[in-house]
Structure formats: structure tokens, C-alpha cells
Amino acid sequence: MQAANWIDRAIGYVAPAAALRRVQARTQIARIARTRALYEAASAGRRTHGWRSVGTDANAETRIAAAKLRDVSRDMVRNNPFAFRTKSVIANNVVGAGIIPAVKAARQQRADKIKELLDQHFDSTDIDADGRLNLYGLQWLAMATIVESGEVLIRKRIRRPEDGLALPFQIQILEPDFLDSSVDGALSNGNFAVQGVEFDQRGKRVAYYLFDEHPGATIVGSRSSFKGKRVSADFVLHVCRVDRPGQVRGVSWFAPVILRMRDFADYTDAQLMRQKIAACFAAFITGSSFDDGLDDDQDTRSSGGYPLETLEPGIIERLGEGETVTFASPPTTQDFAPYASVTLHEIAAGLGIPYEVLTGDLSGVNFSSGRMGWLEFARAIDTYRWNMLIPQMMGPLGRWTAEAAAVVTGSSEPFRMVWTPPRREMIDQSTEIKSAVSKIRAGLNSRSDEVRMLGYDPEKVDAEIAADNERADRMGLVLDSDPRRNNAQGQAQPEPSLAA
Structure with missing residues (x-):
């Protein structure tokens, strides 16, 4: 003391x-x-x-900055090639050709019926309220919006039986601008709202306040002239990456690198302009007064005529006394490459993607370094899929599907939807397949899980293999690739009934 x-x-x-x-x-x-x-x-x-x-919570930060970051990020995606590539690359790797559903039910007939409905509804544009994309295109659009704007809204639209849909609902992808952020604080019904999202006393999301149209689409009026309408949370999905406990609204993924990207773009433009200006001046001539015999009202581009007002390659400018010719020395760009490399590495780190993926520059990559970078990116992709997109979008979509299927089939018999991400491209196919086979044979993993990691439905693969084998047996075909007939060395396998 x-x-x-x-x-x-x-x-x-x-x-x-x-x-x-x-x-x-x-x-x-x-x-x-x-x-x-x-x-x-x-x-x-x-x-x-x-x-x-500052000691502000996540929502205080997004309340002030999220909308501005969102608008700036969109401008960057429109005009900055690295920003545009980032948005596409992340969406392409997380969603790819689509995160596909498989149906699990106690009765195979029930599973087959639901699968038929999913094929009709999800694989066509019937699922899209705007009639443009199938389910997998909507997944890509949602993921791309999350990267650019930080969050996305997915609204369920109920449809009538006479609309002729396999399942009587559609979904609509909405930008986060549709949320009325002015609805904030205590509400008259005893609940409270955080930037357009309503919570009950237990902290459960119960409603969203949505504009009827995008505020930026209005020519006359302003955002303040709109009032969001309350829509039950049963009809709205809100998908975003949660970076802090208690965070309600998402932030653009470009937030850590916006200034870096802008500075790099400005520096690149300045270097380009520097080189263009240098290329315009070929030489400077100094000498006595020069008269080319032209009238003063004609553009002579010399000290005796109009002053130089435009630049173009090959200009020779007369400066005055003397007869000395000095040739221009264009500036070099030897300092540009190191600066560009360091800056783009920082940008890639801030975005969570490999430098080679951001730039397409593979000049310094060998197999080991490329694989290490890809494995780290693959872990990030799995995080985006399994911790965000699947639980926040595909899981609730499965519940909406179950409700619609009960209406169509007249049965509430339960079923479960399992989502399989797109297959992962192999860097060294022969090595990675041998590794998968070794894990299966050693009991370290199941064949079904290895098939799922390749982006396929194990049941569908098994059904196709069984159909191929049945057809080959029926036609009397003995193929070297059939493991029932030949082992990995191409030697004939004994008949199963004679095996020891």
C-alpha cells in the first residue's frame, strides 16, 4: 500500500x-x-x-461505418480489377457450381419423391423470384454480395398452387440497403431493434424492417422519406460473417484494404501518366529566334507561334536562345515492381486470399509453396461454407423446403437435407487419390466422406457404380478398370465365392 x-x-x-x-x-x-x-x-x-x-461494441461501429464502407466497396469492385477479382474468386471457390442437397429419410420412397421435387425446383429458375437464376446461381450471388457489402438478405416469397411451381415458394436475394437502419433502439411492443433487426426480450430475432424498393433506385425523394415495413423473421434470412460477439450487421470484407487498394491504384495511374508524359517529349532545341515564315495566327508549335497546349509522341519543343539539342531521359520504373509486390501481398493478406490467387502471378510458385497457399485458402473456404453460408442460408432453406413439401405431398413425414459443397480441385491427383485410398483402408476415414470432399453425393456415386457394373455384366464386358475383376496391378481377381 x-x-x-x-x-x-x-x-x-x-x-x-x-x-x-x-x-x-x-x-x-x-x-x-x-x-x-x-x-x-x-x-x-x-x-x-x-x-x-475506443471501447465501442461491434454494433456501434457498424452503425457509423457500414453503409459508407459498403458504397466505397462497390465503387472499387466497379473500377478496380483486384477488387473485382477478389469478389469473383471468393464466390467461385466457396460456391462454385453449387452446394447441392441430398435427401435423407426413413423410407427410400419418401426420399426419392422429395429429391424429384428438388430437382424440378432447385435446378431451374423457378426458385428465383426474379426468374433469372437457379438455386446455385442464387448461392453465388448471395456469397458475392456478402464479400462486397458485408451481408445479404434472402426473402421467402409464398406462391399459389396455380403458379405451377414444384414447391410453392421462391426466394429473393436483397442487398442490405433494404434494411431500414433507422429502426434502432427500444420499440413500442417491448422489443428492441438494432439497425433494422428486431429482437425479443430473450435476444431472438423476430423481424426485419425492409423497404419496398432499393433506396438507391428512387430518383425523387430521399432515404428519409421511406419507412421500412416489419417482416417476420420466418420469411427473411440474414447472412453475414460474424467477426465479434454480439455483432448484428455485417461489414464489407474490403474494409481492411480499401485505402491500400486506393493508394495502389493512384500510384499505378501516376506511374502511367509519368511514362506517357515522358514519351511525349523526344528532344528540346535551344537557339536564336526562329521564323518559319508562317503567319502568327497559325499554330506553329514553336516559340514563335502559339504556346504548346497538347502533348503527343515525338514533340520537339523550341525553347529560345542557343542551338543546343537535349534529348529527354524518360524516368525508369525499376522501383514500381517491389512496391507493387509488397502492396499486393498486404492486400491479399487483408482479404484472406493467396497473393497468387489475387494477382494471377505464378512466377514464384513451386509445388510445395503452391500447395501450402492453397491449403490455407481451402481452410478459409471451408470456414465460409460450414460456419456461415450453410448454417445461415442452406439450413433455413431446408426448413422452408420441408414446409412446402408437406403442402405439395400432403404428408408431414420428416426428411433431412444434407448439403455437399463443390468438389475440391486436386493439385497432384495421383498423390492425393493414393492418400485418400490409404485413409479408407486404414479406417481413418469413410469412403462416403472422401467422396463428399470431392463434391459428390456418395449415394448417387454408389448408384451409378452399381448401374455401370450391372450393365457391364449384362453385356458380358470385362473391363480392366473393374475392381471386381482385376486388382490395381491388372491381375484377375478370384471369384467372390472362391475367396478365402
């Missing part, structure tokens, strides 16, 4: 308890100061000056 000073002693004669509290308080302050000194980043000084160290 801190030693008492003369003020403490003086107070102690009159109010001993107050003096004790003063000493204890000064002791606690000193202890906190010593603790802060253990962490350099928590100290106050020149090196930490300028840090915006």
Missing part, C-alpha cells in the same frame, strides 16, 4: 476512514499504472500516438 503523505495524515486526524480510502485509491492507481507499463501497446507515448482505441 502507498505510504501516507502529510495530507493523508492531516485528514486522518479528522476523518480516519476518508484518509484510508485516499491511500487505498492511490495504491490502486499506482498498481494499474504498473500493469499498463507491462504492455507497450497500452502505454501512452510517441509510438502509440494517433491510435483510435
Whole structure:
């Protein structure tokens, strides 16, 4: 405890308890100061000056910045090739050709009937309220919107039987601009809202406040002239990456690199302009007054005529006295490549994708480094799929499908939908297949799981193999690729009935 000073002693004669509290308080302050000194980043000084160290929660941050970041990110995607590639690359790898459903039910007849309905509805544009994409195109659009805008809304639209759909509902992909962020705070029904999302007293999402149209589509009026309508959470999915506990709204994935991308684009344009200007000047001539015999009202592009107002390759400009010719020395760009490499590596790190994927530059890649980069990216892709897109979008879509199927089939017999992501491209096919076979034979993984990791439905693969074998037997075909007939070395296998 801190030693008492003369003020403490003086107070102690009159109010001993107050003096004790003063000493204890000064002791606690000193202890906190010593603790802060253990962490350099928590100290106050020149090196930490300028840090915006605020204690706001995730929603306070998104309330202020999310809309601006969203608009800037869209501008970048429209005009910056690296931003456009980032959006496409992440969506292409997470969704690819589509995250496909498989149906599990107690009765195979029930599973087959549901699968038939899914094929009719999901594989066509019937699922899209806008009539443009099938389910897998909508998955890609949702994922691309998440990357660009930080979040996406998916609205369920109920349809009538006379609309002729296999399942009586459609889904509509909406940008987050449709959320009325002005609905914020305590509500009259006792619930509370966070930027357009309503929660009940238990913290469960119960509704979203949505505009009838995109606020940016209105020519007359302003955002303030609209009021979002309350839509039950049973009809809306809100998909975003959750970066902090309690976070409600998403933030554009470009947020950490927006300034870097803008600075790099400006620097690239400045280098290009520098080279273009340098290329326009070939030589400078200095000499006595020059008269080419032309009238003053004609453009002579010399010191005796109109001043130089335009630049083009091959210009020779006369400057005045003397007859000296000085040829231009164009600036070099030798410092551009190192700067570009460092900056693009920073941008790639901020976006969570490999540098080679961002730039398409494979010049410094060998098999080992390429595989290491791809494995890290593959882990990120799995995270986006299994921790965000599948639980927030595909799982609820499965519930909507079950409700619609009960209406169509007249049966509430349960079934389950299992989602299989697209197959992963192999870097070294022969090596990776041998590894998968070894894991299956050693009991470290099932054949079904290995098939799923390739992006296929195990039941469908088994059915196709059985059909191929049956057809080959019926036609009397003995194929070298048939493991029932030949082993991996091409030697004939014994008949199953004779095997020991």
C-alpha cells in the first residue's frame, strides 16, 4: 500500500476512514499504472500516438461505418480489377457450381419423391423470384454480395398452387440497403431493434424492417422519406460473417484494404501518366529566334507561334536562345515492381486470399509453396461454407423446403437435407487419390466422406457404380478398370465365392 503523505495524515486526524480510502485509491492507481507499463501497446507515448482505441461494441461501429464502407466497396469492385477479382474468386471457390442437397429419410420412397421435387425446383429458375437464376446461381450471388457489402438478405416469397411451381415458394436475394437502419433502439411492443433487426426480450430475432424498393433506385425523394415495413423473421434470412460477439450487421470484407487498394491504384495511374508524359517529349532545341515564315495566327508549335497546349509522341519543343539539342531521359520504373509486390501481398493478406490467387502471378510458385497457399485458402473456404453460408442460408432453406413439401405431398413425414459443397480441385491427383485410398483402408476415414470432399453425393456415386457394373455384366464386358475383376496391378481377381 502507498505510504501516507502529510495530507493523508492531516485528514486522518479528522476523518480516519476518508484518509484510508485516499491511500487505498492511490495504491490502486499506482498498481494499474504498473500493469499498463507491462504492455507497450497500452502505454501512452510517441509510438502509440494517433491510435483510435475506443471501447465501442461491434454494433456501434457498424452503425457509423457500414453503409459508407459498403458504397466505397462497390465503387472499387466497379473500377478496380483486384477488387473485382477478389469478389469473383471468393464466390467461385466457396460456391462454385453449387452446394447441392441430398435427401435423407426413413423410407427410400419418401426420399426419392422429395429429391424429384428438388430437382424440378432447385435446378431451374423457378426458385428465383426474379426468374433469372437457379438455386446455385442464387448461392453465388448471395456469397458475392456478402464479400462486397458485408451481408445479404434472402426473402421467402409464398406462391399459389396455380403458379405451377414444384414447391410453392421462391426466394429473393436483397442487398442490405433494404434494411431500414433507422429502426434502432427500444420499440413500442417491448422489443428492441438494432439497425433494422428486431429482437425479443430473450435476444431472438423476430423481424426485419425492409423497404419496398432499393433506396438507391428512387430518383425523387430521399432515404428519409421511406419507412421500412416489419417482416417476420420466418420469411427473411440474414447472412453475414460474424467477426465479434454480439455483432448484428455485417461489414464489407474490403474494409481492411480499401485505402491500400486506393493508394495502389493512384500510384499505378501516376506511374502511367509519368511514362506517357515522358514519351511525349523526344528532344528540346535551344537557339536564336526562329521564323518559319508562317503567319502568327497559325499554330506553329514553336516559340514563335502559339504556346504548346497538347502533348503527343515525338514533340520537339523550341525553347529560345542557343542551338543546343537535349534529348529527354524518360524516368525508369525499376522501383514500381517491389512496391507493387509488397502492396499486393498486404492486400491479399487483408482479404484472406493467396497473393497468387489475387494477382494471377505464378512466377514464384513451386509445388510445395503452391500447395501450402492453397491449403490455407481451402481452410478459409471451408470456414465460409460450414460456419456461415450453410448454417445461415442452406439450413433455413431446408426448413422452408420441408414446409412446402408437406403442402405439395400432403404428408408431414420428416426428411433431412444434407448439403455437399463443390468438389475440391486436386493439385497432384495421383498423390492425393493414393492418400485418400490409404485413409479408407486404414479406417481413418469413410469412403462416403472422401467422396463428399470431392463434391459428390456418395449415394448417387454408389448408384451409378452399381448401374455401370450391372450393365457391364449384362453385356458380358470385362473391363480392366473393374475392381471386381482385376486388382490395381491388372491381375484377375478370384471369384467372390472362391475367396478365402
